[in-house]
Amino acid sequence: MLATSPLGRLRRRDPGDAILRRAARLTIVASVVFYGCRYGAGSPILATYGLFGTIAAGSFAQLPGPAPQRARILVLSLPGVWALIVAGSLLAWSTWAAAGGMLVIGFVVAFAGVGNPRLVGLASAFQLFYILASFPPYQPGTLPQRLGGVTFAIVLLAAAEVVLWPDPVPVSYRQRLTQAADGVAALLDAAADGLTHPHAGPGDRDARRQRAYDVVAAIELGRNPPEWAPTAAGVQDRALRICAAALREVLVEADRLVADAPPEPVGDLAAAGLLRSCADTTRAAGRSLSPGAPAVRIDGLDTAVGRAETAYPVGEGDGRDASDVPRLCRDATALALADQVRVFAVGARVATGARLHGEDATSGLFEYARHSPWTLYWWQFRSHLAPRSAHLHSSIRLAVALALARVAAGVLHLTHGFWVLLATLTVLRTSAADTRTALRPAVLGTIAGAAVSGAVMFVVDEPIVYAVVLPVTLMLAFGVGRLLGPVWQQALFTLLLTVVFAQLSPEGWRIAEVRLVDVLLGALIGVLVGVAMWPRGAAHDLRYNATRYLAANADAVEQTVQAMLGDAPSPDRALDRVRRRMILIDSSYCQYHFERHDPHRQQVNWSALLSAGHHVVPGADALLRRNPPGCLAGWPAAAVLLRGSAGHLRSAYEALADEVAHGRPAGPTPLPTGCAAELDRIRPALGEADPRSIRHLVEVDRWLAGLADTLARIHPPAQGDSAGRRGQP
Template structure:
């Protein structure tokens, strides 16, 4: 019964068998390397670095992507591994020199993940390579053996990734985005049909709408494995993130347009024709993300926009009754939707490496695509060199903790001092609460493992016995232990280390005692560092960054409106501030998902907070392309109306930011009314207005209404 229950538990925790496959690959490679180096070549140094190179690269490194990509990353990482081992070996002559090196290496390796979060998984492995080499004995002459052992291990592990039971390739993020584009396109076609015939296929449209929302929700970054989410600073990943936001905005605009369907059929409606062209472009752009597909060309959409622009109804000057306000609003919404579709199409071109033409209307949003990759990474690093950067705080915390652990291990002259740093690296988390949570299984598992190991070593003192059971302990530590939980994992890992070092030294049962002392010391250092340095974790930083982010968005909205009124220059600086703060809040948000959440802070829907801000930047740029600065200058009534609207919206931003900063429940603002109701207050202004100015007023007012609608979503998930 127990065996059946255990097997069922393992299947539930590893339904696809990925953990057991990887554990088996690691076991085969580690055993081959260790046996060949220790007993074949007769070198303890080769065996030590070969085995720990396999464990570091195969277990501690969480690599992204399919098997060929993981293998390529392993091989390409070899120069960095050689440098870390060489530096550690040369600094091992002095405790203080090794600790200073640990401080620098710890920070640089951790902070390097800013450029590409998908490669953060390599950080722990890189730290281990330096840690292992920086401890006595100081033997620079063994450096060739050390490098050779690690190189053989990594090359064999890379080959095993490709040749031995490769993991199935999950659905890529690009495919998810293509599926979402197809679902949104179907909804756009249904919405266009409903505009020309409100009584046709209402049920079908509802089904298409629900499917569109489902597939767009599947493009959220936390729905994909970390190795597949587009989180890097490179041009293509940034384009994919913009595509995701643009597609969500297309769906939101389509929903508003569908809600404003006329009560009676309107044949040959310009908005419907434009909507169909948007649907075709959206579907084509999504399909262009597939490997080998041709790049999307938004030329047909541009023609449809020009045609809709020419047919834009503005009425006759002086004849207020001639203005078809509902159609005016529907066409304004359709043009705004087309702008977001064009952003999506251009983003797909950048994401697939297609050339971005200089005359492209959306080039402002993708200006970064003209920069080289090193420039983009430099911008990313510079953005995170700020006190509120979660990456900066994490990197400093980890570097200081590891340096202190290295000093403690050196001053106490611990035989296996690198276990102290390994324990610190294992226990330390991004918040004090998570660090305390990791402490108990680490210490408890080590106690259990040390007790079992010590008992075994008192009874068995033949190295050949430990050589025989090495593959079994490897499979248990990295397969069964990982599936059963952290206590089991730590206990079995302790047993594994005992089995390994029983073949490399003659310490006997004292090896288990040393392991226990080292782990307790390292865990204490990790806990103290977690409590002393930014103990509140990403939750606190997320609230602070969200407050500044929302305030920056409010400034950008206000300056955008002042620009169209001719009272201020274009809000380039304000939009750049939003972009910079977007980097920090995204970083805090990603880290927040990896922590235990304080129930008091669960009152905020963080997805909605980020979406409210994402609505501003592309929206403001698209608005200013169609409504240039000063287009509403000299119309006092429109100026008074828009200043009143933006003032109330700014107050809402400020109120939501204040509530988010204090962890309170944001009070939802009243949802936006229908298009015609929203424009009722504009009707009195239409009498003597210039037709083009009426159009500009409608588009600006609808943009502000959409922003208010986004802010209305910032409320607890439980009440949604």
């Protein structure tokens, strides 16, 4: 019966009662603050700022981390809150002064999210503090009461976060990375066993493979709450994002080795030893992300890589067959896998604050870790003070909308004009699609709430009644309303405001009418500004950066192949360009992660697309280290083979860039290939080639095949293609 009752349906929408617990904390704190200030101290000003301080910090602020961390953030935010209230109070003497302050403060607070998108949740609360203080009456002498009410509310709320039913700590992103590393390490162990005992436990190997894909899928940013995802510009968050990309590449390489396991034992002890060392390093790097765990050591992996490179077939007369292309292919894959494991391990060291040695700057991916956090944030801010920055667009859009709303409220002499700005802040989003989505519930909910509030106030005119029902309306607005949906939440919030102002400044049933007019005006301003100013949001910026990123990858791949053939110098500049554009697309994706996405527009596997550069850059660097430029010069058959593969890849990159930019279908996607297919491609070119050149050819060709796999994951081939034999993360 409980499962089918209204209460049972609400409980299913709130697993673990997280929303109800938070609403109960907020209700208790808001009630204590309001009753204490309004009836205990007899001060409507204390009560107003105390109650709205509780609502802003407890409902509008979306803070990351466990309860003690959230409490610490609340307390540390107090100086900023005081500054905003002081600024708003001093500028409230003039509508135009207050609107100018709103324009500046609105932009600065919103643009602060460039350095850490998780600050966006706190930014909404900060905007509210200035909004509330910037409206008449102009009474600078009441500043002590205003600051006292807010301080009392925030300190009490911080204590309640820790003491009253603290939320259970969810699985953090670092813990998900640890789980993913364990899953991938188990698959690496299975791949090592496949080289020496191919028929040992195929069922167990398949189970490990499936679990590895499941746990790696869980580390995509889109599958993690925004307040927990590593989206900041700081050293550790960037390292965690690189770790995730490297781990996805390790999984793909491991899956390829499992799929290409030889039918009979080959006794490839060096490659098997390398894979087991990779498994140990991956497992240790993942576990090092836990608090208090020792930093992962990389010297063991480097030793195993050196041993494997020594055992790599290099010529005749040493007991190894240099024309054994399948074995060469497996060895090249194992070495490419080890390169990605090293990136993951170095990333884990950076994420845990371990010292970065000179040799740890893998492929230049972690050069940023040598700079201070303030330098990194400054670079981030500077890079987004550009005409095409979605961060800049959204910050200007919000600041202009709030300033216009403040002017409208002042010019029209609205009694509760801050409701206009609150509605604008509620409706306006970073894209027109998000704004349209927020508009309907805001308007419908306000109409319903105003109608009910007006009817209640027309019948009940005793303030004591509203004082008694305040806790009930608080619980309905912040608990039940959130569970029922946006329309109910807006309606119950309107009812809550009516109950509050019936005790602060009784105006009768007309306060519901005022609330409705203010919300409609604020929503109209939000919609007009959202449609008129850069309506496409971060998605447009992300697609633009993605096309440039793919073009840079295509150039780097082509120049690397030309360097191997002796047709061009080392592709250092092309690889540096990929690294620079990787930073831009990474930043765009972090903002895109916070937006609603248009369901009618073709979606892209952005995680796989971002991983493309993580495959190109360290892969090319390792390739050039083991295969010096010009190593394939003078081999016409190899040149024809590699130029053809590089040309197909360039065409695929360009087609994908065109698809991402304009939504048009891409051309034929390169299909993932196994060692058997590569053997068929390479064998006609072997002839009487030098054994060392055969090794170089196989490794370059295997790198190109791995890039084809990356493109296949970005845009999976149609059903029935041979790529279907391998799962897509």
